[in-house]
Structures are given as structure tokens and as C-alpha cells.
Amino acid sequence: xxxxxxQQHLLLSPAELAYLHSSLxxxxxxxxxxxxxxxxxxxxxxxxxxxxANGSARVxxxxxxxxxxxxxxxxxxxxxxxLSKGHEQIRESDGDDAxxxxxDWVEITVEIPGYRDDDSSTVFLATMLSEALLADGxxxxxxxxxxxxxxxxxxxxxxxxxxxxxYPLPLLSLTTHLALLSTRLPRLKSEADEDPMFDDDxxxxxxxxxxxxxxxxxxxxxxxxxxxxxxxxVGDNIIFDPSKEELAVADSALAVSxxxxxxxxxxxxxxxxxxxxxxxGRQLRLLxxxxxxPPSRLTAPGVPNAVNxxxxxxxxPVAKDPGARAAEIDDVEGVWxxxxxxxxxxxxGAMVQKVLEKGGIAEEVLDGLDAVxxx
Amino acid sequence: xxxxxxxxxxxxxxxxxxxxxxxxxxxGQIRTQAAADGSSYLEMGNTKIMCVVTGPSEEGKRRNxxxxxxxxxxxxxxxxxxxxxxxxxxxxxxxxxxxTVDRKKRARSDKRIQELQATLAKSxxxxxxxxxxPRSTISLSLHILSQDGSLLxxxxxxxxxxxxDAGVPMTDxxxxxxxGSTSSHSAADERADPLIDLNNQEEQELPFLTxxxxxxxxxxxxxxxxxxxxxxxxxxxxxxAADGCVNIRAYLDSVVxxxxxxxxxxxxxxxxxxxxxxxxx
Amino acid sequence: xxxxxxxxxxxxxxVVQALQEGLRVDGRAFDQYRQLELKFGEQYxxxxxxxxxxxxxxxxxxxxxxxxxxRPFDGIFTITTELSPMASPAFEVNRPTETEVLLSRLLEKxxxxxxxxxxxxxxxxxxxxxxxxxxxxxxxxHDGNLIDVSCFAVxxxxxxxxxxxxxxxxxxxxxxxxxxxxxxxxxxxxxxxCVTFSFYGEGEITILDxxxxxxxxxxxxxxxxxxxxxEICQIAKLGGTPVEAAxxxxxxxxxxxxxxxxxxxxxxxxAEDAKRRNKGGLLAELSAENEx
Numbered sequence: 001x002x003x004x005x006x007q008q009h010l011l012l013s014p015a016e017l018a019y020l021h022s023s024l025x026x027x028x029x030x031x032x033x034x035x036x037x038x039x040x041x042x043x044x045x046x047x048x049x050x051x052x053a054n055g056s057a058r059v060x061x062x063x064x065x066x067x068x069x070x071x072x073x074x075x076x077x078x079x080x081x082x083l084s085k086g087h088e089q090i091r092e093s094d095g096d097d098a099x100x101x102x103x104d105w106v107e108i109t110v111e112i113p114g115y116r117d118d119d120s121s122t123v124f125l126a127t128m129l130s131e132a133l134l135a136d137g138x139x140x141x142x143x144x145x146x147x148x149x150x151x152x153x154x155x156x157x158x159x160x161x162x163x164x165x166x167y168p169l170p171l172l173s174l175t176t177h178l179a180l181l182s183t184r185l186p187r188l189k190s191e192a193d194e195d196p197m198f199d200d201d202x203x204x205x206x207x208x209x210x211x212x213x214x215x216x217x218x219x220x221x222x223x224x225x226x227x228x229x230x231x232x233x234v235g236d237n238i239i240f241d242p243s244k245e246e247l248a249v250a251d252s253a254l255a256v257s258x259x260x261x262x263x264x265x266x267x268x269x270x271x272x273x274x275x276x277x278x279x280x281g282r283q284l285r286l287l288x289x290x291x292x293x294p295p296s297r298l299t300a301p302g303v304p305n306a307v308n309x310x311x312x313x314x315x316x317p318v319a320k321d322p323g324a325r326a327a328e329i330d331d332v333e334g335v336w337x338x339x340x341x342x343x344x345x346x347x348x349g350a351m352v353q354k355v356l357e358k359g360g361i362a363e364e365v366l367d368g369l370d371a372v373x374x375x
Numbered sequence: 376x377x378x379x380x381x382x383x384x385x386x387x388x389x390x391x392x393x394x395x396x397x398x399x400x401x402x403g404q405i406r407t408q409a410a411a412d413g414s415s416y417l418e419m420g421n422t423k424i425m426c427v428v429t430g431p432s433e434e435g436k437r438r439n440x441x442x443x444x445x446x447x448x449x450x451x452x453x454x455x456x457x458x459x460x461x462x463x464x465x466x467x468x469x470x471x472x473x474x475t476v477d478r479k480k481r482a483r484s485d486k487r488i489q490e491l492q493a494t495l496a497k498s499x500x501x502x503x504x505x506x507x508x509p510r511s512t513i514s515l516s517l518h519i520l521s522q523d524g525s526l527l528x529x530x531x532x533x534x535x536x537x538x539x540d541a542g543v544p545m546t547d548x549x550x551x552x553x554x555g556s557t558s559s560h561s562a563a564d565e566r567a568d569p570l571i572d573l574n575n576q577e578e579q580e581l582p583f584l585t586x587x588x589x590x591x592x593x594x595x596x597x598x599x600x601x602x603x604x605x606x607x608x609x610x611x612x613x614x615x616a617a618d619g620c621v622n623i624r625a626y627l628d629s630v631v632x633x634x635x636x637x638x639x640x641x642x643x644x645x646x647x648x649x650x651x652x653x654x655x656x
Numbered sequence: 657x658x659x660x661x662x663x664x665x666x667x668x669x670x671v672v673q674a675l676q677e678g679l680r681v682d683g684r685a686f687d688q689y690r691q692l693e694l695k696f697g698e699q700y701x702x703x704x705x706x707x708x709x710x711x712x713x714x715x716x717x718x719x720x721x722x723x724x725x726x727r728p729f730d731g732i733f734t735i736t737t738e739l740s741p742m743a744s745p746a747f748e749v750n751r752p753t754e755t756e757v758l759l760s761r762l763l764e765k766x767x768x769x770x771x772x773x774x775x776x777x778x779x780x781x782x783x784x785x786x787x788x789x790x791x792x793x794x795x796x797x798h799d800g801n802l803i804d805v806s807c808f809a810v811x812x813x814x815x816x817x818x819x820x821x822x823x824x825x826x827x828x829x830x831x832x833x834x835x836x837x838x839x840x841x842x843x844x845x846x847x848x849x850c851v852t853f854s855f856y857g858e859g860e861i862t863i864l865d866x867x868x869x870x871x872x873x874x875x876x877x878x879x880x881x882x883x884x885x886x887e888i889c890q891i892a893k894l895g896g897t898p899v900e901a902a903x904x905x906x907x908x909x910x911x912x913x914x915x916x917x918x919x920x921x922x923x924x925x926x927a928e929d930a931k932r933r934n935k936g937g938l939l940a941e942l943s944a945e946n947e948x
Contacts (some may be wrong), residue, residue, distance in 0.1 A: 052521050053473040064410020068425075068520060070473025073450055112518035113427075113467045118482075156472035158481075158518055160427055161410050212615070486764075489757045490894070497895025501876070584891065586901075594859070594898030598878065600891035603770050606882060606908050609891075613901055 017336030025235035055183025101140020132257030135287035173228035252343035413541025421523035426537035430513040462508035547590030552619030555583035569615035586616035701817030709799035731778020732788035770889035800867035839916035851911035859899035
């Protein structure tokens with residue numbers, strides 16, 4: 001799925017890889033940096049770093065990879081629908097929900113220095129991020145101005161360290177999350193379907209994701225942008241926030257996008273919030289799951305074509321010596337072999353479950369992000 | 376400010392309240408990225424640039440081949456050094472779509488960006504002691520986070536800071552400053568005054584140039600002018616810009632020294648004694 | 657990627673040493689250009705310029721198109737450069753080298769951004785129809801100093817060019833063939849020219865019009881574009897060895913003198929060409945001489 005260019009081969013020997021793999025398969029797993037399976041690396045984050053953007057954030061992972069995300073909003077005229085059909089559509093949408101958004105109101109670009117603009121890896125990252133963001137259709141509703149105009153949101157992401165030191169999806173997702181939380185749109189002064197006029201006063205602007213404290217009556221209380229987390233499995237162990245070395249021996253890796261349910265928070269949890277237990281109030285929901293091709297799935301350098309399934313037919317003559325072939329295919333203790341075949345459904349299920357469960361990882365991450373000062 | 380304003384006696388203040396020879400607020404940091412060999416962040420007013428240096432490293436151009444990068448030594452006709460006995464300098468400029476008031480995405484194959492990259496690579500090649508790193512590559516990536524005039528100048532200054540952080544030996548700081556002239560090209564107004572460190576609005580209205588000098592000297596490494604201006608104005612603008620460069624150099628130097636002091640204080644520098652002496656000078 | 661053959665160490669040492677002793681390899685003075693020749697083609701807007709062994713052909717063409725939506729009152733003016741393998745083995749087709757990018761940026765800044773051509777005059781019907789003037793530049797032979805020659809050739813071709821006459825009646829646009837009405841020159845505002853200086857040693861030796869060998873050995877260069885009224889259109893010293901500011905100022909005044917020479921030469925050639933075309937004397941009033 002994810003292109004290989006974002007995750008280049010690590011120069012680890014088969015023995016090192018095998019050691020990593022077996023230590024990660026222990027119960028509990030032993031990780032190279034001593035973390036527990038669900039522990040995240042520390043990160044630093046700040047928001048509102050760019051003066052010219054509606055919202056921005058900068059996040060630095062512990063491994064040094066850093067990303068800057070800027071959100072810019074522009075007013076755009078809605079595409080005119082064909083009249084006969086358009087009337088029906090508007091009336092139709094008037095019926096249940098007048099406010100509806102379209103997916104092309106959001107544009108996400110990812111830029112990594114040293115990569116071409118149309119590099120498949122950056123396009124793929126951008127698509128995965130927008131997929132999570134647009135999954136529930138709630139986000140684009142926020143961009144609705146009136147029937148003739150809407151906001152167009154450009155989310156530009158730059159990765160500062162090239163090549164990224166670990167798979168950049170979680171980093172970009174967290175940065176986007178914070179940038180969107182800090183995004184403000186000017187207050188609308190005009191009414192109904194007039195040409196939009198906006199309040200010049202930036203202090204009067206509204207957050208695209210309103211704070212809980214400021215606006216408790218709104219239906220969107222508690223709504224948050226999605227976060228995408230990288231989860232990997234080695235054997236039956238499920239490991240969060242894998243480093244580059246760990247990914248190199250992953251049996252499978254998933255990008256799990258989680259959003260918060262967009263429902264009014266009931267009284268009980270409201271009071272619990274005050275008590276300092278916001279976990280209880282979180283209603284998480286799964287937005288998307290994507291499998292990521294970890295580098296462990298790529299053919300390691302030095303594998304002869306004769307035993308490489310990807311080079312079937314174009315390799316040299318099949319190895320005549322059966323022993324040599326066996327050495328390439330059979331498992332030998334202490335020598336790394338790329339995993340073959342798919343992942344068990346049960347493990348995939350467990351990975352998603354671990355993210356979503358109460359007091360699970362997603363809640364922990366969202367709580368952590370809550371702590372970031374949104375200036 | 377070491378400059379004497381009294382002889383010009385200007386009551387006129389600029390749009391942002393500065394006098395003609397006043398720089399905007401400078402804010403610089405070095406070693407902003409722990410994972411890079413050298414990094415810096417520089418703000419000149421609202422122009423904000425982040426620079427990351429990788430190298431000098433051996434890995435060569437392989438990785439950057441697809442991207443547009445400018446190589447100074449060897450293939451460039453302007454440097455005498457050939458590829459085999461001096462380091463290559465690769466520069467890639469990333470313009471954030473959010474850096475301007477109206478979002479405008481610039482492709483990296485844009486000629487203007489390629490020209491900026493070539494300019495940076497060639498001017499740094501003249502200042503860095505690349506001959507100390509044969510067969511290696513120094514790659515810089517500059518991220519433009521916000522632009523408000525004096526873009527080239529700010530990029531040069533940020534690159535210099537990052538290269539200091541990376542520990543690449545150089546003859547002196549390469550510093551740059553922009554300067555403009557208060558009258559438009561058509562008016563034959565001889566009393567036109569130079570302005571330094573222009574912001575975006577001034578760049579739109581006035582003719583301007585960017586001067587990059589070697590440290591506080593009068594030696595010009597970069598001189599770029601893209602607007603119409605009377606040849607008689609050139610001298611005044613260049614002198615003003617060179618004065619701006621002197622101030623910028625002093626500021627960049629203070630950033631580096633302050634960071635050095637802090638590193639010594641924190642014990643980040645191992646062989647402390649001799650280092651500390653150097654910095655105390 | 658093919659590269660220009662680099663001069664040998666002996667050549668390097670010889671040329672640089674000679675320059676330090678005040679001599680150029682081809683015996684020219686430091687501020688002397690090679691022989692500049694300009695020939696106009698049979699058609700309007702074709703200029704063939706040679707400078708020593710460097711030769712450049714420029715062709716200007718015009719067509720009626722719709723203007724860009726963000727600039728409804730402006731015509732379209734583009735300059736395209738092509739450095740083909742014909743000029744030098746170092747150039748590849750469809751793969752712009754740094755030389756080509758810098759050359760096209762320089763022409764863009766010198767001719768287009770300095771408003772040498774009044775693009776508003778190219779507008780026919782606001783927002784609907786305008787002239788699109790396209791300049792194609794081909795380098796036929798490369799022996800140094802492409803920039804100065806290219807700029808001269810582009811300006812010469814544009815000033816030589818005549819676009820078909822048009823008229824608008826009741827919103828209806830008529831474009832006349834040359835047989836119906838004599839084509840009209842472009843609305844030309846000023847003629848900028850580029851002068852490139854090459855520096856040697858520690859930046860203290862300055863020469864004009866470097867040939868290919870000298871270009872390969874220079875430590876830095878500076879291109880100054882001016883018109884004969886002393887207006888700088890562009891200066892580009894894009895890096896290279898540091899040069900004293902005073903030297904650069906001196907270069908600017910040398911450049912101004914050179915530009916005046918270019919300007920006179922071009923005026924003279926254009927007048928000759930006009931005379932040649934005007935054999936019958938019928939078009940005496942349509943002088944190619946521009947006021948500016």
C-alpha cells in the first residue's frame with residue numbers, strides 16, 4: 001500500500017533483524033528503547049506558529065522528525081449545479097440537513113524535501129490523511145457558509161527532516177490534528193445567501209472545532225479532528241508507535257484513524273469532565289483502517305531472484321542445489337526471514353480493539369493532545 | 376545602530392514605523408532540529424525561514440537526483456573547483472503553500488525557485504571551505520514558512536546560521552540584506568533615499584535589490600536586482616544594504632555566541648576548556 | 657548527464673596567468689566584444705545574431721487568443737529558450753540545464769518584467785481577445801556569452817517584428833493580411849540589453865564578453881541589464897567569488913556605455929533593413945525607427 005520510498009531499507013544485518021524480531025515477540029515484548037508495548041515516545045508540539053495561516057502547528061517527534069502544518073482557508077463560490085437538478089437537490093437537502101459539504105472543499109498536500117511533487121509516497125500520505133478527515137462527512141459541514149459560498153481549506157504539510165526518520169503518517173496526523181484545532185475562521189457578518197462579509201476582528205473569529213468551555217450548547221461539543229495511529233504486530237504482540245527499527249521486522253502494520261463521536265455529551269460525563277476524568281466522556285469511533293506495507297515486506301537486498309517471488313520468471317535459472325534453496329526459504333534460528341503470507345484476522349481485530357477500547361491508546365493520545373496549549 | 380541618521384535628517388517613517396536604516400525585528404535560533412547536522416530558524420519581521428543542513432556526508436547525490444537541486448561545484452561554470460576535490464552543495468527550497476497571504480502553490484520546478492536554489496548554492500560555495508570535504512555533499516533544505524519581503528536575504532542568512540551549526544568551516548558569515556529606493560524608476564528625483572530590509576508592501580512599490588556580503592566587508596557575493604531603477608541610485612542602495620549586512624552579521628554572531636555559551640554552561644560541549652576560551656573572546 | 661568538457665590544467669593555468677598579465681587568449685582588450693553581427697530574415701521578426709562563434713536565431717510570432725482571466729486587459733507575451741544539443745554536447749533535449757533556466761529567467765526579467773513591450777497594447781477585446789506574442793530563441797552555436805547575445809537578438813527581433821493590423825467594428829474583430837494592410841510594429845517602450853562581466857583571480861580582474869573557455873574558468877560573473885537611458889532593469893550576480901562593491905559600481909557604468917553602443921547598432925541595422933524593404937518608397941512614413 002504505502003510506497004516503499006518513504007521507508008527505505010535499514011542497514012541492519014539478518015542477525016540483527018532476527019534478534020529484534022525475537023525480542024519483540026516475547027511476552028511482554030522487549031523494545032530496543034525499553035518502552036512498553038503501548039508506550040509512546042515523547043513529543044513536543046506548539047500551535048499557532050505561522051502568522052499568515054488560519055491555523056498551524058509544529059510537532060517534533062523524539063527521533064527528531066519534525067513537521068509543520070499550515071491551514072489556509074479561502075472563500076470559494078460553489079459550483080453551480082444544473083438548474084433543474086439543482087433545485088431538487090437543494091430542496092432535498094433542505095429537508096433533512098441544509099448544511100452539507102463536499103469532499104473537494106479540503107485539499108491536503110504533503111511536501112518532503114528531496115522528493116518530487118508528484119512522488120507517490122507523498123500523494124499516498126495526503127490521501128490517507130484526507131480519507132480520515134473526510135470519513136464521517138462532518139468536517140466539510142463546518143466549511144459551509146451559505147448556499148452559494150463555502151470555505152476551501154488548504155492543508156499544507158511540510159516534513160522538515162528528509163528523509164523522515166520514521167514512517168511519517170502518525171506525525172503528520174498529529175500535527176494536522178493540532179493545526180485544525182487551532183484553526184480559526186473569521187466570523188460571518190452577512191446573512192443567508194448574500195455574498196459573504198466577514199468580521200475584520202480576529203478576536204471575534206470562531207474556532208473550526210469549538211472549545212468545550214466556550215460553547216457548551218453547540219451540538220459539536222467534544223468533536224475533534226481524527227488522529228491516525230500506527231500500530232504494528234509482531235507475532236501476537238501488538239506494538240504502538242513503532243520506531244523505524246521496529247517497523248523493519250513488523251509482521252503487519254496498520255494505520256488506524258480514530259475520531260470522536262459527534263454527539264452531545266450527556267450530563268453525567270459533563271460533570272465527570274469537571275472532576276478531571278475526561279476519558280469517561282470520550283466516545284470514539286473508527287474512521288478508517290489501512291494496512292501499511294512495512295519495509296519488512298520488501299525484498300531484502302541481496303536476495304537472489306531465484307527465490308524472490310516478486311521476480312518470478314525473470315530471475316536466473318532456478319537454483320540447482322536444493323540445499324541453497326532451502327537456506328533461502330526455510331527458517332533458520334537467528335537469521336531474519338521476511339514474513340510471508342497475510343496477517344490473521346484476529347490480530348488485526350485485536351489491533352483495532354486495542355486502539356478503541358475504553359482507556360485505550362486513542363484516549364491516551366487525545367488526552368495528551370488536549371494538554372497542548374492552543375494559544 | 377552604528378549609522379548616523381542626523382545627516383539625512385529624515386522625518387519620514389516607513390509604513391511599519393521604521394526609519395530608513397532600521398532592520399525589522401530579527402529573531403534567530405540555531406540547532407532547532409536535533410536530528411539534523413545543522414539547523415536554524417530565522418525571522419526577519421514576518422519572513423520566517425527554517426533551514427536544515429545535512430552533511431558534509433558521503434552519500435552523494437543519489438537521493439536528491441529526482442528533486443531539483445543546484446550543484447555549485449564542478450558542473451557550474453562559475454566555480455573553479457571540480458567535483459572530485461570539493462564538496463557539492465545541494466540546495467532545495469520548499470515554499471509552504473501557507474507562506475503568503477493568498478495561498479499559492481509553487482511547483483518545485485518553478486524557474487524562480489530553481490534560480491533561488493542556484494543562487495544559494497553558488498554563493499555558499501564561494502564562502503564555505505568545500506575543498507576540505509572532497510567527494511562529499513552538503514545538502515541544505517530551506518523551508519519558507521512565511522514570506523513578507525527580503526526573501527532571498529533571509530534565506531541566505533538562515534543558511535549561514537545552519538551551516539555554522541553544522542560546523543562547516545567558512546571564511547566569514549555570508550549575510551544579505553535588501554535595500555530599496557524611495558522614488559520610482561521614472562521620477563528623476565535626485566533626493567531619493569535608500570531604505571533597507573524591505574517588507575512585501577515596499578517591495579511591490581519600490582525598486583529594490585539584495586546584496587549579500589562576506590561578513591562585514593565590502594566584498595559582494597550576491598547582488599540581485601529585479602526591478603527598474605536609475606543607475607545613479609545603485610550606489611546609494613548598495614551602501615545602505617551593505618550597512619544593513621554589517622548589522623545582520625552582528626546579530627547572527629550574537630545568536631551563535633549565545634548558543635555557544637549556553638552549550639558550555641549546560642556541559643554539552645565535551646572538551647570544555649579550550650572551547651569556552653574561544654567563545655569568551 | 658553529459659557535461660561540458662572541462663579545460664585541462666595546463667589550459668587553466670595558461671589562460672588565468674595570461675589574464676593576470678593583462679592578455680586574453682584571443683588577443684582582445686578586456687572590455688572588447690567580439691564582432692557582433694545582426695541579420696534580419698525575409699520575414700518580419702526573425703533575427704540571426706552572431707558574436708564570434710556564438711550564434712543565436714530568434715523568431716517572433718503572433719496569434720490571437722483569449723487573455724488570462726486574472727489579467728483581462730493584458731496581452732500574452734512569452735519567451736521560450738531552447739538550448740539544443742546542436743549548440744553544445746552538454747545540452748540535452750527536454751531537460752533544462754541550470755544554464756538554460758538562468759538564461760530564461762534573465763530574459764524574462766530583462767525584457768518582460770521591465771515592461772519593454774507594452775502588453776496592454778496587445779489587448780484587442782478586454783477579457784476576450786488579445787494578441788499572444790511568442791518569442792522562440794534557438795542557440796545554434798555556443799561559444800560563450802549566451803546571455804548578452806540572446807538578449808540582443810530577442811530585442812532586435814521584437815523591434816523588427818510587425819503584427820497584422822486589426823480593426824474592431826461592432827464587436828467584430830478583423831485581422832488583415834499583409835496584402836490588405838501593412839502590418840504594424842509592436843508598441844515598444846524601451847530597449848534593454850544585457851552586459852555580462854566575468855571575474856578572475858580574487859575578483860580583481862574583470863573582462864567583458866568571455867568566450868566559452870573563459871566562461872569555464874571564471875570565478876564569478878555579473879550580468880547587468882540596462883537601457884540607454886541608464887535605467888537598470890536587472891542585475892544578477894548569483895554567487896561566486898566575492899567582488900568589491902566599487903568594482904561592481906564601475907561595471908555598471910561600463911555596462912551603460914556598452915548598452916549605448918548596442919542601441920546605436922540596433923537602430924542603424926533596423927534603419928538599413930527598413931530602407932531595403934522600402935524599395936518603392938511607398939512606405940516612407942512607416943519608419944522602423946522607434947522614438948525611444
